[in-house]
Structures are given as C-alpha cells and as structure tokens.
Amino acid sequence: MTLALRINGVAREIASDPETPLIHVLRDELGLKGTKLGCGLEQCGACAVLADGEPVMSCVTPAAAFAGRDIVTIEGVAALPAGARVQAAFVQAAAAQCGYCTPGLVVAVTALLSRSARPGRDAIRAALTPHLCRCGSHPRVLRVVDAALAERWP
Numbered sequence: 001m002t003l004a005l006r007i008n009g010v011a012r013e014i015a016s017d018p019e020t021p022l023i024h025v026l027r028d029e030l031g032l033k034g035t036k037l038g039c040g041l042e043q044c045g046a047c048a049v050l051a052d053g054e055p056v057m058s059c060v061t062p063a064a065a066f067a068g069r070d071i072v073t074i075e076g077v078a079a080l081p082a083g084a085r086v087q088a089a090f091v092q093a094a095a096a097q098c099g100y101c102t103p104g105l106v107v108a109v110t111a112l113l114s115r116s117a118r119p120g121r122d123a124i125r126a127a128l129t130p131h132l133c134r135c136g137s138h139p140r141v142l143r144v145v146d147a148a149l150a151e152r153w154p
C-alpha cells in the first residue's frame with residue numbers, strides 16, 4: 001500500500017512506511033536532497049518544508065501527517081511568487097556561508113513574506129528563531145528581509 005502525497009505540485013505515490021519522517025522520504029526515496037538533516041530533533045530548522053504554506057520540521061513529522069497537504073520543498077520554492085524573490089534576495093545578499101541552514105531559512109522567509117506583506121520585527125524574529133546558523137548568517141538574512149520589504153513586497 002502506498003501513501004499519496006503532493007510535493008512541489010506533483011502527485012507522488014510513496015512506498016516508504018508512512019511513519020517515516022518526511023525528510024527521509026524526500027531525500028532517500030524521491031531524491032530531493034535540498035532539504036537538509038541537521039539535528040533530527042526539531043531544534044535547528046534545517047529540514048523545514050512548507051505544508052499548506054507553513055514551515056514544518058520534516059525531520060520529526062511522519063510522511064503520513066502530510067497527506068492531503070500541499071508540500072513545497074526547497075526545490076519547489078522558486079515556483080512560488082514570494083519564493084523566487086526570496087531566493088534571488090538570498091543570492092544578492094550572499095546570505096549563506098556553508099549553506100547548510102539556507103534551504104530552511106529560504107523556506108521560513110518565503111512563508112513569512114507570503115502571509116504578510118509588511119511583517120513587523122517581532123514577526124520576523126519569530127519566523128527566524130527556529131533556524132540555527134552556526135556560521136552566523138542571521139544578520140545577512142535580516143538584510144534579505146529588509147531588502148525585500150524596502151522594494152515594496154507585493
């Protein structure tokens with residue numbers, strides 16, 4: 001028996017055990033390696049994907065919990081209006097060092113700017129807090145958000 005998931009706009013039939021955390025299905029069954037496994041304990045944000053537009057930590061959430069939800073991984077973010085601009089802003093600001101945390105941060109900023117055209121400092125802080133960066137890229141990520149807001153995010 002397979003599990004039906006919708007990932008990056010495509011219907012997929014998943015053969016893995018439905019209780020498998022989604023990140024392993026993405027990386028090991030589907031070959032979507034952009035989502036990174038960091039702590040595996042819902043503590044670092046590296047594994048974030050969007051589920052119906054909201055970031056979810058895929059390292060602890062079983063694949064079955066995503067049934068009926070619209071999953072977007074880092075590979076699909078550019079297809080979202082906000083996602084394409086967020087990715088471009090990350091590149092322009094060189095807002096990554098090793099880049100391990102970057103897919104999760106791109107997902108988080110895309111979710112933030114998709115739900116609010118003018119997020120306040122508290123909302124920005126709340127969106128970024130679950131995402132650790134051992135290279136210290138957060139100041140540059142804040143510049144990404146500021147640059148996006150300065151150009152009148154739609």
Ligand code: FES
Nearest residue numbers: 038039040045059
């Ligand atoms: S790998 Fe999922 S939160 Fe760290």
Ligand code: FES
Nearest residue numbers: 097099101133135
């Ligand atoms: S850029 Fe290296 S962990 Fe964030």
